[in-house]
Each structure stands twice: as structure tokens, then as C-alpha cells.
Amino acid sequence: MADHPVAVLQAWDIRKTYGERVVTEVLKGIDFELASREFCALTGPSGCGKTTFLNLAGLLDRQTEGRILLDGEDVGPLSDEERTTLRGTKLGFVFQFHHLLPAFTALENVMMPLVARHGRKTPAMSDKASYLLDEVGLADRERYKVTDLSGGQQQRVAIARALVVDPMLVLADEPTGNLDTESSAQVMELLKAFNERAGTAFLIVTHEESIAAHCRRVVHMVDGVIDSDRVVV
Amino acid sequence: MPFELFVAVRYLRDQPFQTGLILSGIGVGVGVIIFLSALITGLQVSIIDRTLGSQAQVFVRPIEEAPRIHPPRGAELLATTVERPPQRVRSIDGWQEVEALLLRSPGVTGAAPTVTGPAFAVRGLGSIALSVRGIELESYRSIVDVESRLVEGNFDLAGFNVVVGTELVRQLGVSLGGRVRIQAAGDRGGVYTISGIFDYNSVTLNESLVFISLRGAQTLFGIPGGVSAIEVKGRDVFEAEALAEQIRDRTGLVAESWMEQNGDLLTGLRSQSMSSIMIQVFVILAVALGIASVLAVSVAQKAREIGILRATGTPSGSVTRIFFIQGGILGGLGSLFGIALGIVLALFFASVARNPDGSATFPVALTPLLYGRSALIAIGVGLLAAVLPAREASRLDPATAIRNG
Numbered sequence A: 001m002a003d004h005p006v007a008v009l010q011a012w013d014i015r016k017t018y019g020e021r022v023v024t025e026v027l028k029g030i031d032f033e034l035a036s037r038e039f040c041a042l043t044g045p046s047g048c049g050k051t052t053f054l055n056l057a058g059l060l061d062r063q064t065e066g067r068i069l070l071d072g073e074d075v076g077p078l079s080d081e082e083r084t085t086l087r088g089t090k091l092g093f094v095f096q097f098h099h100l101l102p103a104f105t106a107l108e109n110v111m112m113p114l115v116a117r118h119g120r121k122t123p124a125m126s127d128k129a130s131y132l133l134d135e136v137g138l139a140d141r142e143r144y145k146v147t148d149l150s151g152g153q154q155q156r157v158a159i160a161r162a163l164v165v166d167p168m169l170v171l172a173d174e175p176t177g178n179l180d181t182e183s184s185a186q187v188m189e190l191l192k193a194f195n196e197r198a199g200t201a202f203l204i205v206t207h208e209e210s211i212a213a214h215c216r217r218v219v220h221m222v223d224g225v226i227d228s229d230r231v232v233v
Numbered sequence B: 001m002p003f004e005l006f007v008a009v010r011y012l013r014d015q016p017f018q019t020g021l022i023l024s025g026i027g028v029g030v031g032v033i034i035f036l037s038a039l040i041t042g043l044q045v046s047i048i049d050r051t052l053g054s055q056a057q058v059f060v061r062p063i064e065e066a067p068r069i070h071p072p073r074g075a076e077l078l079a080t081t082v083e084r085p086p087q088r089v090r091s092i093d094g095w096q097e098v099e100a101l102l103l104r105s106p107g108v109t110g111a112a113p114t115v116t117g118p119a120f121a122v123r124g125l126g127s128i129a130l131s132v133r134g135i136e137l138e139s140y141r142s143i144v145d146v147e148s149r150l151v152e153g154n155f156d157l158a159g160f161n162v163v164v165g166t167e168l169v170r171q172l173g174v175s176l177g178g179r180v181r182i183q184a185a186g187d188r189g190g191v192y193t194i195s196g197i198f199d200y201n202s203v204t205l206n207e208s209l210v211f212i213s214l215r216g217a218q219t220l221f222g223i224p225g226g227v228s229a230i231e232v233k234g235r236d237v238f239e240a241e242a243l244a245e246q247i248r249d250r251t252g253l254v255a256e257s258w259m260e261q262n263g264d265l266l267t268g269l270r271s272q273s274m275s276s277i278m279i280q281v282f283v284i285l286a287v288a289l290g291i292a293s294v295l296a297v298s299v300a301q302k303a304r305e306i307g308i309l310r311a312t313g314t315p316s317g318s319v320t321r322i323f324f325i326q327g328g329i330l331g332g333l334g335s336l337f338g339i340a341l342g343i344v345l346a347l348f349f350a351s352v353a354r355n356p357d358g359s360a361t362f363p364v365a366l367t368p369l370l371y372g373r374s375a376l377i378a379i380g381v382g383l384l385a386a387v388l389p390a391r392e393a394s395r396l397d398p399a400t401a402i403r404n405g
Helices: A050-057 A080-090 A106-118 A123-135 A151-163 A181-198 B003-014 B016-052 B095-104 B166-172 B203-208 B214-220 B237-251 B263-301 B303-311 B316-352 B368-385 B387-394 B398-404
Strands: A007-018 A024-035 A039-043 A065-070 A091-094 A169-173 A201-205 A217-222 A225-231 B058-061 B108-123 B126-135 B150-153 B161-165 B179-183 B189-198 B209-213 B229-234 B254-257
Touching: A007 A050, A007 A201, A024 A050, A024 A201, A024 A225, A039 A050, A039 A181, A050 A065, A050 A169, A050 A201, A080 A091, A080 A106, A080 B316, A091 A151, A106 A123, A106 A151, A106 B003, A123 A151, A151 A169, A151 A181, A169 A181, A181 A201, B003 B016, B003 B316, B016 B263, B016 B316, B016 B368, B058 B237, B095 B108, B095 B229, B095 B237, B108 B166, B108 B214, B126 B166, B126 B179, B126 B203, B126 B214, B161 B166, B161 B179, B161 B203, B166 B189, B166 B203, B189 B214, B203 B209, B209 B214, B229 B237, B237 B254, B263 B303, B263 B316, B263 B368, B263 B387, B303 B316, B303 B398, B316 B368, B316 B387, B368 B387
Parallel strands: A039 A201, A039 A217, A091 A169, A169 A201, B126 B209, B161 B189
Antiparallel strands: A007 A024, A007 A065, A217 A225, B058 B229, B058 B254, B108 B126, B108 B179, B108 B229, B150 B189, B161 B209, B179 B189
16 A cells, blocks of 8 residues: 555546436536545435445446546446456445345355455465454354344454455445444444554445544535535544 | 355255255156156167067068069060069078178178078977078077077087977977977978977967078078078167168168068157157256246345345356356256166166066166266256356346345
8 A cells, every 4th residue: 555645536527317218317427536545434315326426436337427537547448347356356345234145154255255356265365354354353253154143243244355355445335324323333443443554445425424423534415416525633 | 166166055055945945856857867768778678679589680681583574586475464473492692702791791790691481390280380490509699699598408409409489399299309390391391309498488489480400491491502591680779770771782682670570669669769758858848947947036036145246346257157056066966866766766666567477577777878868968957047047147237236136
């Protein structure tokens, strides 16, 4: 990771519309830039386009207009398979409902992105997943099936999975939306610790002010546009 | 372990009821295929063995005599009716060369010169029509295993010895070592000693077929040094017709296959094979639909998880392979169950249905080839059935799959 912050995500005039007969414009021209080491919250009321923008930034969807650069590379012309490769190497995802694979153990869930990328399991992958589970406080739960873990524990497994590929950017969609207050605070502290230690950039979508308060930068969206972008001192 | 295999196996293990159900379905399907094939093949082998146990695959004979018309010199011939001359036992010209040629022919595994003709067995006031076959035992056993049919005595054809069937000795009231007169056309005949008694499991053959030496038959039918037929055995019993055609082309003689001589039997065997194949095709179709439906349900159930795998960097090709591997594993494991079930069914059936002599009424032919073929079919069907579900899974949009499951 570079000592000086560099832009990991750049978005210019991003527009996204859905529908053919009845066209709904969800994003109406977003300009956004996120540098390495940033810990940024993307807030706004339901339906303002936060998750849509996160999906575009995470290469899970394609914008109708505008350009997105990930680590300086224009992702617009990339094929689906090239985008998949980028997702597996430069991005980490944390979803609201953790979205783990219930048939697998905590350890297997964490190492899954590495196994998928390299085609087979290796002891090194297992060691790395084990280390990350230890980091999120689940060293004694790595052989548990994820369905046997609590909601907070499952979300911590999801965080470890997002970090296992050493991503430059972690995209988190309402990562505490399904957790109680105590677990929410623990998860946010965990994300913050990784941001400070590894310099990984975080873009966290939330509609809760208390969660946004953990972030040093808060971008507020209203009705498909950025309404405010402020740095919390 | 490769990633795709790791995920595919885990998903199958994670749904034991669903996996068990489809494995049972495939097992029953493959079991039925094994059982049917073993039974039909066994029956056919048995029927062919009984039929060809007493005869060669191809008979080579001289061309039949045609009517000869000699018009008076300078006069016009008016023939209102042309009659074929009665056929008599005739020899193949230069049969030694023909035999040597046949033995050199591709696909021929044995050839035996024989003299076959009609005669009567006479004892006291009783007489029975016979088909006398003169053979050289050494060459004849290369095409028909006659000695295995002996129930008494031995296959000794030296001098005036004769080997006859069980029904003939019963009809004539003689036994092993007894004597019987064999009388052919033209007042040729002799008294023969019964040196052996055979049982072909056929009343007609046991009554009418008798074996004497080739030299004795040549004398009996008035063709000294000649043979009336060369009987041929080929490598593949079902290629006999092609072999006969090849022999006709090369020798210019009459060559008749067992298939031509037993047209009804062949039609019966072919109908049996066709109905067996039809049943197997429908069973395979049912198995394929079963696997495809289970995998399609699996794709629907796992849509969100496929979306997550795609979101976290799994290529679409890997997703495709996961479902192909599942199809292959289901086919492979199902075929193992099926092979076991088929063997049990076939052996049970064979042990229950028995003839009075203890032999199986329904012989079954269980061979490694049958197991291998069934397993290959099941795995192939599994892979084929996985094509559509796998394609559907690989085309899932990750964002939509995660959002909607």
C-alpha cells in the first residue's frame, strides 16, 4: 500500500436508469472519488440510490452513463469475466445479511474467494483464513458451520472473507443493518481497525447516523444525487 | 481438491434427501438396464447356443443342378413344362482347395468338410428317417462342440461306428453298443454299431441326426472322395450373413448362413433386441429428466449463493463446471447403485426360475462390458442433463441473484 493516499475509486457523472417503457432514473449524475486509507460512509434515505451506486462501484452492475475508474483503470470496457477477476482481486464485499455459504464452515467461507481464484485449496489459504478469523475474534469457531453462528459472528466471518484477498477497497452494504447495537459497534470497530492497520479503503452504505458517526468522511445522497460530502474532524 | 469439485461435492452432501432421492432414481434406472440387458443377452446367447450347437454358421454347398434341355438338331424345341431334376447328394468340385481358401479367409475360425444326406434307420420292422452326417471329428469339432452333447459312450466314428441321439435309441429300442442298419437311396447301406449317444435338447435332432465317419458317408451316398458341404464357423455369429456373401463371391458356390436358414429365429432375436433397446432408451430418458430436474431445482435454490460466489470472484466457467461435476457424480454414484441392484435382480431371477434339471430357465449374461457400458451411459446422461441447469447458473446476474435469491 502506498504511503500517500491514491485514488482507488473515481466516478464521473454516473447515471443509472431502469426500465424501457417506463424509465426510472435512479442515479442522476454522481461525481465521487475515494482514496486509499479512506473510511467513508454513504448515507441517505431508502431509495436514494446508495446500493445502486455501491453495485456499480463493486462491478456488480453497469452504469447507463458516466465513467468509473478502479485503481486508475476504466472498468466500462471490461468484459464480464474481466470484471469478475477484478472483483476477486481488488474488491471485498460485506452485505447486510452477511450472505455466507451455509453449506460451508466459517474457515471455508473465508477462504472461498482465494480457492475460486486459484482453482484449488492450499494450506497457505487455510492459514490466511485462520489468521483473519482470529483477527475478528472467531479463532475457536473456524470449524463451525456458519449456520451455527450468531448474527454478529456471521457478519464477522463475512468481514474476514472480504479481507482475505487483500482488497484495496471494501464495499459494505448496511453491514450492521441486521445486528443489535452492541454487535453493530463491534463490527464498526473491527472495520475501522482494519482500515487503520492495512490502509484498505472502506465505502460503507448505511442509513443510520450512529454508524456513519464511526466514519471520517460522510457522503449524503438524496434522490440520486450527492447532497453533501463532509469530512468529520 | 479442485475448487469446483470441492463446492459440487459439498452441495450434494448438504442436501442428503434430494441427493439420495435422485441417486435412488438413477440406481433403479441403471438397475433395470443391467437386469434387462443381462436377461435378454442371456436368453439370446442361450437360444443361439442351442441353435448353433448343432450346426455351423455358414454352409457351403455345390450349385443346385438345373434342368438340361437338348434340342434335336435342326428342329425347333417346344417345351411346355421344364421340370427341375431331383436333387441328389453331390460333391463340391475341388473341395480341398475350397476348404483351404475358406480357412485363409478373414473372419473364418474353422471349416469342416461334411457329407450329409437322407437315409433310414431300420431295425426289425421299424424304420425312421434320418439325416446322416459324415464328418472328420478333428475338423468338425472346430466348428461345433459335438462332444459336449454326449450323454453316453464316446464320439468314436471309426469303421462302422455311429453316434446317434437319445430319441432314436428309444424309438428303435436299442442301446449303447447296439446295432442298427442304415439304408440310403440306391440300395446302399450297412450295419452300424452305436458307439455314442448325444442329447441336443431337441426331439427332432435326437431322433433324426446321426454321425458317421466322412469316408463311410462318402460310400453311403456314392460320392467317393467327395464332400457335399463345407461347414464354416466365423468369428462373430451375427456376421454370418456377411461371411456367407463373401464366400459366395470368392468361391461361386452356394453359401447359406444360419440366419438365412433360421429367418424366424433371427426376426425373433431382432425384435427382442429392439424392444429391449426401446425400454432402455425410455429408462435413460427418465433418468436424464430426473437428474436435470434436480439440478434445475438446485440452481433455483442456490441462486443467491451462486450470486455470492460470482460477486466474490468466481468465474462463470467455474459455476458451469460445478453443475457438470454434480451431474457426473450423480451419474457415476447412481450407476454403482444400479449395477449392484441389477446384479442382485438378475441373480435372484435366475435362482428363482429353474428348469427341472436345475439349470436356469432365464440365463443371465452379467459381464464387465455391460457394467462399464451402463456406468458410461449413466455418467454421460448425468453430464448431458446438467447442460441446461449449468448454463442457467452461469448466466445468473450476481447483483440480481443476491438481491432476489
